[in-house]
Amino acid sequence: MKLLAGFILIYSFLSCSLFAQVNGDYQTRTNVTGNWNATNVWQKYNNGWANVSTNPTSADGAINIRSGATITVSANVTADQLTVNGTLNINSSRTLSIANGAGTDMLVNGTLGIDGSVSVTGSVDVIGTIRCKSGSEGVISGTGSFTLSSGASFYTTNVNGIYNAPTNTGSVQTSTRSYSSGASYYYNSAENSQSTGPGIPSTVYKLGVECPQGLSISKDLTVTDELAFLYDGILNFNNTYNMTLDTECEVTGFIHLIYDSSGKIFDLPYCDILQLYNSSPDEVPAEIGEVILQNSSILPNDVTVTTLTCNGYGLDLDNKILTLKDKDFEIEGNSTLSDLSVELTNNVNYYGSSNSIAHTWTTYGTVSDPVSIRLFYPESETSAPQVRVWTRVPSGTGNWVFVGEYNTFGTDPKYITVNNISDLGSIEELKDWTISDTDQTLPVELTAFYLTVTPQNFVSINWVTQSETGVLGYYVYRNFEQDFNTAIKFNSLIQANNTTQELNYIFIDQNAPMGVNLYYWLQSIDYNNSTEVYGPVVITLSDSNPPNPVLPLRNYINVFPNPFSSATNISFGITKDSQVQIVIYNSKGAVVRNLYSASKKAGTHTTSWNGTDNIGKALPSGVYYVKMITGKYSTKQKIILIK
Numbered sequence: 194m195k196l197l198a199g200f201i202l203i204y205s206f207l208s209c210s211l212f213a214q215v216n217g218d219y220q221t222r223t224n225v226t227g228n229w230n231a232t233n234v235w236q237k238y239n240n241g242w243a244n245v246s247t248n249p250t251s252a253d254g255a256i257n258i259r260s261g262a263t264i265t266v267s268a269n270v271t272a273d274q275l276t277v278n279g280t281l282n283i284n285s286s287r288t289l290s291i292a293n294g295a296g297t298d299m300l301v302n303g304t305l306g307i308d309g310s311v312s313v314t315g316s317v318d319v320i321g322t323i324r325c326k327s328g329s330e331g332v333i334s335g336t337g338s339f340t341l342s343s344g345a346s347f348y349t350t351n352v353n354g355i356y357n358a359p360t361n362t363g364s365v366q367t368s369t370r371s372y373s374s375g376a377s378y379y380y381n382s383a384e385n386s387q388s389t390g391p392g393i394p395s396t397v398y399k400l401g402v403e404c405p406q407g408l409s410i411s412k413d414l415t416v417t418d419e420l421a422f423l424y425d426g427i428l429n430f431n432n433t434y435n436m437t438l439d440t441e442c443e444v445t446g447f448i449h450l451i452y453d454s455s456g457k458i459f460d461l462p463y464c465d466i467l468q469l470y471n472s473s474p475d476e477v478p479a480e481i482g483e484v485i486l487q488n489s490s491i492l493p494n495d496v497t498v499t500t501l502t503c504n505g506y507g508l509d510l511d512n513k514i515l516t517l518k519d520k521d522f523e524i525e526g527n528s529t530l531s532d533l534s535v536e537l538t539n540n541v542n543y544y545g546s547s548n549s550i551a552h553t554w555t556t557y558g559t560v561s562d563p564v565s566i567r568l569f570y571p572e573s574e575t576s577a578p579q580v581r582v583w584t585r586v587p588s589g590t591g592n593w594v595f596v597g598e599y600n601t602f603g604t605d606p607k608y609i610t611v612n613n614i615s616d617l618g619s620i621e622e623l624k625d626w627t628i629s630d631t632d633q634t635l636p637v638e639l640t641a642f643y644l645t646v647t648p649q650n651f652v653s654i655n656w657v658t659q660s661e662t663g664v665l666g667y668y669v670y671r672n673f674e675q676d677f678n679t680a681i682k683f684n685s686l687i688q689a690n691n692t693t694q695e696l697n698y699i700f701i702d703q704n705a706p707m708g709v710n711l712y713y714w715l716q717s718i719d720y721n722n723s724t725e726v727y728g729p730v731v732i733t734l735s736d737s738n739p740p741n742p743v744l745p746l747r748n749y750i751n752v753f754p755n756p757f758s759s760a761t762n763i764s765f766g767i768t769k770d771s772q773v774q775i776v777i778y779n780s781k782g783a784v785v786r787n788l789y790s791a792s793k794k795a796g797t798h799t800t801s802w803n804g805t806d807n808i809g810k811a812l813p814s815g816v817y818y819v820k821m822i823t824g825k826y827s828t829k830q831k832i833i834l835i836k
Contacts, residue, residue, distance in 0.1 A: 214238040217254035219245070221262040221279065229266045251292040260303065273315065275299045282306040285330055291315045293337060301345075313337035313367050324348040325364040334366040343375025343398075350382040354390025354411065363390045377401065379423075380408045386429070389414070402426035407451060410434050422446030430456035452477070480518070484508070489529075507531045510564070521606065522554055526564035533558035533617070542583070542593065542627050543723060549627040550574035555588050556624050558617035565612045570628060572605040580628045582611055588623035592727050595638055598631055640749045640766055641797060642715055644732045652702040652732060654713055657766075657797065659751060661696070663720050664689035669700045670714040675729055677714050689717075707734045748828065750775075750821040756833035759803065763788075763819060766797045771823040777802060778818040778829075785812060788819075804834050811836075 218238040227234035229248055236242040238254075249256045251273035258264050262279035266287050273294035280303055283289050287309040291299045298315030304322045311317065313335035320342045325331040331351060333339055341347055349355065349364040355378075356363040358370050374394040379401030380387045386406040396415045402408050402422045407429035417439040422428070423446055430436075431453040438444065438458065448464040452471045458478075465482040469490045480497045486506040497516040501508065507529040508515075514525045520535045535556050542549040552570045568582075582596040599609040609628070618624025641657035654669050667687040672680035683700070690696055705711055714728035750765040767773065775789035785806045802819070804812055814836045820829035 215254055216240065218257070219249035219253055219255070220257040221259045221264060223259065224261040226263045227265070229264055229270050230268055234262075234264065251290075251294060255296075258303070266309070273298055277301045277303045277305055277321070280304045280306065283309040283311065285309050285326070288312055291317060291335075291337065298337070307331050307333065310334065313339065316340070317367075318342060319345045319347070322346040322348070326350055332364060332366055334361070336368045338369035338371070339365050339367045340371045341373055341376050343373040345373065346377045346379065346399075347372075348379040348381055348401075350380075350385075350387075351390075352382065352385045352387050354380065354388050355392035356390050357392040363392065365392070374398065377419075379421075380404050380426075381424070382406065383424075402428050402446075407431075410436060410456070413437075415439060416442050418442060420444045422448050425449070427451060428458075430454060430458075432456055435459060450478075501530070501533050503530065503532050505531070507561070520554070521552065521569035522556075523567040523569075524564050525567075526560070526562065528560045528562040528564045531559045531561075532620070534620075542585075542625075543725075549583065549629045552628060554626040556617045556626065557620050557622075559619075560615060560617065563613040563615045565610055566614055567608050567610050568626065568628060569603075569606040569608040572607050575628070575630050576607070577601065577630050579631045580609060581631055582609065583627050583629065585625040585627075586618060586622055588618070588625045591625070592639060592725070593627075639715075639717075639727055642727050642730060644713060644730050646732070646734065647701065649703075650707075650734060650736075652705040652711060652713070652734065654700045654702065654715070656698050656715055656727075658696050658698070659749060661689050661691045664691055665718045665720050667698065668716045668718065669702075670716065670728075671702065671705075672712045672714075672729075673709055675712050675731075677726060677729070680712070680714060682716075686718075705734055707736075709733065748821075748823060750819060750828055750830055752819055752830050752832050755830075756835045757804070758835050760801055761804075761832065762799060762801050764797060764799045765821050767793060767795055767823055769795045771795075773798075774822040775800065776820045776822070778820060779812075780816045780818075785817070 216239050220236050221234055222236060225234045232245050232248055235245045235248060237245045251271045255274040256272055258277045258279045258281055260278040264281050266283040266289050269288045271290040271292055273292040274296050285308045290312045293315035297318065299317045301319040301323060302321045306324045308326045309330055311333040313333060314337045316338045317333065318340045351364040353363040355365055355372065358368055372392060372394050374396040375398050377399035378393055378397050381403035383405065387404045388409045389411045391411045395412060396417060398417055399419045399421065400416050403424050403426045405425040405427060407427045409429045409431050413434050415437045420438060420442060427449045429451040433454060434456045436458045449466045450464050451468045452474050454471060457474065457476050461478045463480045464478045466485065467477060467481045468485045468487055470487045471490060472488050473491050474493050476493055477496060483500040483502060484498050485502045486504050486508060489507045491509040491511050492513045492515065495514040497518050499518045509529045510526055512527050514523055516523045517535045520537045522535045535554060538553045539551045540553045541551050542553060550570055551574060554568060579598050579600055581598050583593045584596055585591040585593045599611060601607045601609055638659040639656060640659050643655050645653045645655060647653050666689045669683045670677065670680035687698060687700060710731055710733050712729040712731050714726055716724055716726050718724050748767050752761050752763050754761055763775065771793060773791055773793050776784055777786035777788055779785050787807060788802055789800050806812055812834060814834055817832050817834060818829045819832055820827060
């Protein structure tokens with residue numbers, strides 16, 4: 194404000210001192226609008242102001258375009274001792290020539306708009322505003338001097354911006370040029386990309402970015418008061434130059450950046466859009482509305498984003514944290530993302546006799562290696578030290594699958610970390626995530642639901658459960674189309690056994706017709722009358738139906754009996770063809786038996802263990818662990834050997 198007050202005082206002094214009128218001086222009429230060559234816009238001083246019969250030239254006295262007046266140069270004009278307190282516009286293909294006469298040759302306190310050109314043999318001093326058109330016009334040239342003073346505003350659409358002498362490029366091409374660091378510089382080409390030009394001072398008061406095709410800086414630049422993004426302006430760092438914002442500098446407007454080289458804005462906390470062409474930027478804003486990948490890039494620091502647009506490229510997390518704004522979701526790891534979308538709703542989910550907190554995340558994404566995700570939620574939803582995590586594929590219609598129990602961290606919000614995630618869902622099959630308290634009973638944990646054909650050509654409906662708690666039983670439904678609401682329920686309720694051991698159920702449909710699609714669903718019913726539906730699975734009966742493979746809903750391992758004394762059966766299921774290893778550990782974590790290693794088809798398989806080690810020696814009573822490893826997935830179960 195002190196700086197601006199000083200400019201006002203200077204302006205007032207110059208206006209008063211320069212226009213202590215003498216005979217031959219010219220001024221515009223009050224608030225007039227018209228052409229320079231129109232005599233009715235001017236007054237001439239001759240012991241008082243009077244009408245004129247000729248327009249002013251450099252041969253006359255001082256010329257004052259008064260505040261509130263707008264004058265247009267529509268024919269070539271030569272002037273001297275010209276002061277612009279109002280607005281002076283120079284039309285295209287027209288030239289205003291500033292002669293080198295007595296006193297100040299041209300002083301701009303108001304606005305000078307140059308669509309044509311200004312030829313200077315004297316001096317031009319700008320305290321107000323100057324607007325320069327692009328191309329061969331919109332140029333100030335000549336053997337004279339140009340000074341942009343502190344407090345002035347310089348607007349240019351010239352693609353090259355401003356240069357220092359003696360380079361005849363850019364908006365100003367006079368023999369002598371001076372640009373103040375206290376001035377404001379605005380670049381506003383609507384059609385072309387621009388550069389600031391190397392003539393811009395290393396420190397500027399304000400920088401205006403009004404160029405939607407992109408403005409690049411031509412040197413390291415510091416902005417002290419305001420970096421303004423106007424009218425879809427884009428700042429393009431396509432070279433090695435950096436921008437520094439003073440501690441009191443304000444960034445305004447819709448902030449759109451392009452990082453196309455190593456240049457950047459230091460310590461910028463936020464931008465609305467960042468387009469990344471640079472494969473290895475060393476700094477990006479801590480919060481970004483949308484990151485648009487135009488090349489595969491490495492994330493240089495932790496970032497919060499609203500939207501990530503990959504365009505088929507990869508974002509290497511490089512063990513940095515990517516936070517999805519307003520989605521209560523973080524992802525981290527030594528992995529490359531080639532797609533990621535997260536939506537958060539406040540839906541409560543029900544499965545069996547359990548219900549989730551009012552947080553459901555729906556995701557899809559592709560990762561090159563397993564990642565860790567963090568799910569945040571209000572403490573008011575649950576303050577439990579441990580919670581359960583569930584997933585469902587496809588979103589909204591699939592069956593909820595229990596992932597595991599996790600310790601909680603934080604206060605409000607609280608959060609959990611789920612490690613080794615390689616499946617975030619796909620755009621074709623979105624994946625749901627939710628959380629429930631651990632003090633709720635587990636619903637049915639269904640690991641397989643499939644159809645086979647009996648020798649009599651009946652349909653055998655088969656399902657496998659790993660645990661049941663508070664389950665009344667099951668109903669089977671059938672339809673000829675994929676619509677559960679119109680499906681027919683078989684009358685028989687299949688009683689549940691409510692055990693934590695693996696159970697196999699079978700229901701035979703002896704009246705299934707031949708030659709049509711048959712859709713089957715399984716409905717579980719709890720004692721509190723809550724239900725969950727699985728399916729559909731489909732089959733078409735013919736004279737020669739091959740048996741259908743057992744397809745688990747997830748990878749699992751189960752041991753029975755447990756505890757055991759002489760031998761125990763180990764059943765396991767895999768969702769896709771895989772190399773499977775089964776290893777036995779003792780309670781100290783040492784391997785005692787490499788039990789099983791084979792390439793297996795997707796489905797359910799069995800093996801057994803007789804309680805011996807790798808050399809056939811009987812092991813003592815105690816606690817052991819059976820671990821199954823398949824690809825990136827592993828799971829284990831505790832077993833007890835009793836002699």
